[in-house]
Amino acid sequence: MILGELRVSAFQRVVKFAKMTVLLSAGWTILCAATIVVMQVTFWIRNGVWDTYRLSSILKNLKSDQSSKYVTASADKFGTELTIKQVIADWLLGIPAIVPLLIVAALHLAFYLRLAAIEKEASKN
DSSP: HHHHHHHHHHHHHHHHHHHHHHHHHHHHHHHHHHHHHHHHHHHHHHSSOOOOOOHHHHHHOOOOOOOOOOOTTTTSSOOOOHHHHHHHHHHHTTTTTTTHHHHHHHHHHHHHHHHHHHHHHHHHH
16 A cells, blocks of 8 residues: 555656646747747837748758858759759748747647646546
């Protein structure tokens, strides 16, 4: 009986720790999303044009040397047709950065609610 109680107690501590971790992660995700919205609003106020912050902008800003230019060596012909992978990559990079952050925040919320249900069920037993 005592061993079973210890297992339940340890399980409840793990679930409680997971809930706190999910809340912290959700907080950081929402903070990042809010930062992007503030950047967009600031740009809109300054320029009068709403410019979405796309995923491609994030990747472009990750480069340490912004002056570097990359050129394909010995390319005689330039293909005008994009492959399906290139089309998908271009489409994904064109997604506003706020979209994946909101999706992740919603997943955090769903995971938190699931952990809360697990914790409630464990406390009944």
